[in-house]
Amino acid sequence: MTNLTRRGVVVAAGLALGAGSGMAAAQPAAGGIALAADETYWAGIAAQYDLTSEVVQLENGxxxxxxxxxxxxxERHQAMVNRRNSYYSRREYGDDLTRIRARVAANLGVAPEEIAFTRGATEALQALIGGYNRLKPGDQVLIADLDYDSMQSAMAWLKDRRGVELVRIGLPEPATRQGLIDAYAQALDAHPKVRLMLLTQVSHRNGLHLPVAEITALARARGVDVILDSAHAWGQVATKLPDLGADFVGLNGHKWIGAPIGVGVLYIAKARIPDVDPFMGADDHSPGDVRLRVHTGTSNMAAYLAMADALDFHEAIGTQAKAARLTYLRRRWTEPLRDVPGVQLLTPQDDRLGSALAAFRLAGRTTPAENVELARTLLERFGIFTVARHGLAGGSCVRATVSLFTRPAEVDRLAQALRELGAA
Incomplete structure (x- = not known):
């Protein structure tokens, strides 16, 4: 067992998490600023991750x-489920899942009866979009260029499903907090028939963290419902759902919470559950049960059981401390590049709009092929793994994403590589 001590805070990061991690929560000093740069502390956290050393891993999104x-x-949960088979799944799994459901709901600040487990945010959001039943022919639905591709496709599918018109907008680049709010306000004012809009809390394309509470408030004032994509938010930014103002939300446990792949959450505010149809006539729960709105079939039981262990690890560090560290690492490579000719950063200096994900392109190079080539160059010439992202109104880009195990020297390496490429 490895204990890590910082100013009297002991993080027993090597515990085998089962009935509880035993990890004492680190209380960030000065709003997390001091802790964010404490390399001794974060080296201990990083040591709890087993990673390949063949590349600098900056594709953690x-x-x-x-x-x-x-x-x-x-692995223990998987071995137990495999060993005990249906004797466990039919007799005990339901009670275990109920306890985990309550734990997840508490973390999100909602009631257990308002959430259902899914295999990921995509499944949750598709169920919400497809099941939303308050649209009528002639209504409009709104999406933006920052929204996830499959969610945009699902919203477009509503034209056939509900007879609605799809409205697309491009968000401003460079972005400002007020500029983003204004963009949605102007779009809604220009399209008064919009009744439903998709909103992404943290974009998978460029990492932009939208002012969700303000945007959902202006939508609500115009009689517009919001389906919120929080796939990249939960675990790295504050995500107490009542504070965000959206009645319909899809989330991932396997991104920033650190659960096994295949754990997602669907949320519907209790009073709004009837506004989403049961999934394809499902009848395995009562009509008012949120779990009737999605059906995943036989799920990976061990993954859901490990969700509690992931929350133990996550909560021992704390969202505030994680956000401060991720911000520190992102700023370490982005800020030195602000005035570098030839490099265009898509991440604003305003930390309220930032996340662990950030994006860039070389000046004037906006095509998909150019940015695929840029990501390839970073990998083959500099040993840095990133990913090209497409679909932004302003053109394609490359995304780099830090994580808790990222070392300062690794982001310094990215900044230096971009200086060289920008000058070429």
Whole structure:
């Protein structure tokens, strides 16, 4: 067992998490600023992740690596489920899942009866979009260029499903907090028939963290419902759902919470559950049960069981401390590039709009092919793994994403590489 001490805070990061991690929550000093740069503390956290050394891993947006104690717990759960088979699943799993459901709901600040488990945010959001029943022919639905591709497709599908018109907008680049709010206000004012809009809390394309509470408030004032994509938010930014103002939300446990792949959450505010139809006539719960709105079939039981272990690890560090560290690492590579000719950063300096994900392009190079080539160059010439992202109104880009195990020297390496490429 490895204990890590910082100013009297002991993090027993090597515990085999089962009935509880035993990890004492680190209380960030000065709003997390001092802790964010405490390399001794974060080296201890990083040591709990087993990663390949063949590349600098700055593509952590796809999914989140499990910390070693969470992986160990997941393996134990998997062995137990495999050993006990249906004798466990039919007799005890339901009660275990009920306890985990309550734990997740508490973390999100909602009631257990308002959430259902899914296999990911995509499944949750597709169920919400497809099941939303308050649209009529002639209504409009709104999406933006920052929204996830499959969610945009689902909203477009409503034209055939509900007879509505799709409205697309491009969000401003460079972005400001007020500029984003104004963009949605102007779009809604210009399209008074909009009754439903998709909103992404943290964009998978450029990492922009939208002012969700303000945007949902202006939508509500115009009689517009919001389906919120929080896939990249939960675990790295404050995500108490009542504070965000959206009645319909999809989330991922396997990105920034650090659960096994295949754990997602669907949320519907209790009073709004009837506004989403049961899934394809499902009848395995009562009509008012939120779990009737999605049907995943036989699920990965061990993954859901390990969700509690992932929350143990996550909560021992704390969202505030994680957000401060991720911000520190992101700023370490982005800020030195602000005035570098030839490099265009898509991440604003305003930290309220930032996240662990950030994006860039070389000046004037906006095509998909150019940014695929840029990501390839970073990998093959500099040993840095990133990913090209497309679909932004301003053009394609490359996304780099830090994580809790990222070292300062690794982001310094990215900044230096971009200086060289920008000058070429």
């Amino acid at each position: 796809n999914w989140g690596v499990m910390a070693r104690p969470v992986l160990a717990a997941y």
